[in-house]
Amino acid sequence: MPQRPKKLDPTASPKWKFGAVLRHWRKEVNNLSCAELGKLVHVSDDTIRSIEVGIRKCPEKLAPKLDEALGTDGVFEHWWPEVFGDADNKRRDADKHPKRSPDGGVSPGRSRMLDLHASTSAPAGSAESVHRRNFLAAASVATAFLPGIPSLTLTEATPLPTRVKPRDIEQIWEAATVISGWDNSYGGGGMVREAATAQLRWVAGLLHLNGTNEPLRSELFAAVSRLGLVVGASDFDSCHHDDAQAAFVFAARCAEEAKEWHLRAKTYSLLARQQIWLGNPDEGLTYAELGLARSDRLTATEQAMLQTARARAFAKLGQVQQTLSAVSAADDAFAKSNPSEDPSWMRYYDVAQHNGDTGHALYDLALAGHDPARASDRFLTAVQEHTDAYVRSRAMSRTKLASLLMARGDPRQAVVIGHDALDEVGRLRSRRAADDLRELGAAAAEHSRIGDVADLRERIAATVQA
The missing domain is CATH 1.25.40 (Serine Threonine Protein Phosphatase 5, Tetratricopeptide repeat)
Structure with missing residues (x-):
């Protein structure tokens, strides 16, 4: 019978803090076993386990390999001298250290927010060439580099429930509504984006729980799709376009799993708007027309929304008559709108x-x-x-x-x-x-x-x- 993982106290010593953060990035963020991580960095699973529980020193050459395998953008390599090395040398190899923001914080690196099993590389014309990395769970590492700033240790993720209940699904819908309101009122950057991303990362784990029966399973996928749309919109507004596309694709797949045509239409509308914004109107037009597939299942408001996206794409392509025709089609559809028929997330339109x-x-x-x-x-x-x-x-x-x-x-x-x-x-x-x-x-x-x-x-x- 496998042993229960040793409970770590990150405040006990720097080695324990190092081990606790390593365990979090291995297990909670990357979902790797000790053996799987060991294969990636060419050491045994016992070596990984011993470092995590603080009974073995992490070899200096292993630290950058851990960063590469876990996507932590140099954190362990930078932190190694502080924990295991000579304090006089802890600022060596400055060129290898994580990039810093003007206020001295560690700039985020590559993001693996969602595993979509699909490419999320930046579309042509994207303003973002580097993925972001969310360091929420490793705040204790980041603050260790800021003299005089109190340390905040966040190494233990909130566990998922053993099964999904209706109140969990209600909470996801409520979270999406609240965050969407913040996004509209304050913009998608800063705290709004961080809160949205953390919420989605956690609820995405609910999709993998066993024993969720229909129709609860469909309701769960629909709620997660809605939250994915909100997160993608926040990413889009803050011009983190790779993450926005990943969230929109994730939301679309959840909507299709839930057989939710209304959420699917909203997803393709946002994908269209993003591509048009990025200077790819032809791709935007394709997304808009995909959204209009089986338009008989959509409300008049949703049809107006997607026709408007077509009009914006045609305008960017310089096609005047097609633009005017699409605007006319959007006007005709909107004239037939009946808010009582629309889902709650369409109230904005x-x-x-x-x-x-x-x-x-x-x-x-x-x-x-x-x-x-x-x-x-x-x-x-x-x-x-x-x-x-x-x-x-x-x-x-x-x-x-x-x-x-x-x-x-x-x-x-x-x-x-x-x-x-x-x-x-x-x-x-x-x-x-x-x-x-x-x-x-x-x-x-x-x-x-x-x-x-x-x-x-x-x-x-x-x-x-x-």
């Missing part, structure tokens, strides 16, 4: 959202020389109709309206709207909103001899650099 999204498609046509009034009218409606629950959407519609007026209308009017947008964007942690501000600043450059425009550009520069 109201008059304001529809006008803002179609306005984005018409915006690209306006910049290409077509009538700007069609886009500006829709952006104005979006700004007027968005509530404080959707600050980011309102701010982005304001910014686009200001950019359009700066390029094709009255630059002084654009300045007023631009300052209103800045008042809201300055409160958000949203890379997408910041990128829209940069576009406004570029459009304003042509009118920089106007004093008010110059002031707006200075404020934009200060805001996006903050």
Whole structure:
């Protein structure tokens, strides 16, 4: 009968802390046995086990191999001199140390948030070339490098239940709703993204529990799919595009497992929007049309959402008639919307959202020389109709309206709207909103001899650099 793993006390000694963190990354994060990790780093399972329980010193040459196998971006190699080596040498090989953020923290490395059994490499045009690595569980390691900062030891993950109950599924839905609200109000970066990612990592483990019967199993997959969408949206807004794509693909597979056509449609809408944002409108169009498959199973609101994505893709491709036709199809579908028929997560797609999204498609046509009034009218409606629950959407519609007026209308009017947008964007942690501000600043450059425009550009520069 296998022995119960020895309970570790990370506060007992540096060696025990090293062992506790190693066990966490091996077992909880990477789901490896001692033997499996030993094969990866070419040592015996007894060696791994002995290091974890603090009765054996980790060989210096083994530390970087552990980092590579577990994806910890140099943490064990950097920490080794502190625990086992000569203190005078603990800052050697500085070039090999983990990259640091301006505040002295350890920058995250590669992420393995979700095992999708599929490629999650950055799509063409992705702004992100390096995956992130979440160090939540190894906070004790990171803070060890910050003199004067109290150490926080988080080495023991919350265990999963033995079986899934209806209240667990309710909690997942509630978590998705809360985090989605934060994302809309504060942007997807910072604490919002970290909270969302931690939630998804934990609930994904519920999918592997045995003994979950139908229909509870389908309900579980649907709830996890919804949370995956929220996490992906947060990643998308903070421009962590590899992680966003991974979360969206994961959500799509969960939706299909649950036979949930509404969640599937929302997933493909977000995948389409992301690809269009990344400059891949042809791929975005494909995702939008995949979402429209079996449109007879979708509500009118969902059809409008996906037709809008088609319109935005066609606009980026410079296909004017197809854009106008898709906008018309979106308008026709939205005119038939009945909120009582929509799932709860579609409540966001109201008059304001529809006008803002179609306005984005018409915006690209306006910049290409077509009538700007069609886009500006829709952006104005979006700004007027968005509530404080959707600050980011309102701010982005304001910014686009200001950019359009700066390029094709009255630059002084654009300045007023631009300052209103800045008042809201300055409160958000949203890379997408910041990128829209940069576009406004570029459009304003042509009118920089106007004093008010110059002031707006200075404020934009200060805001996006903050």
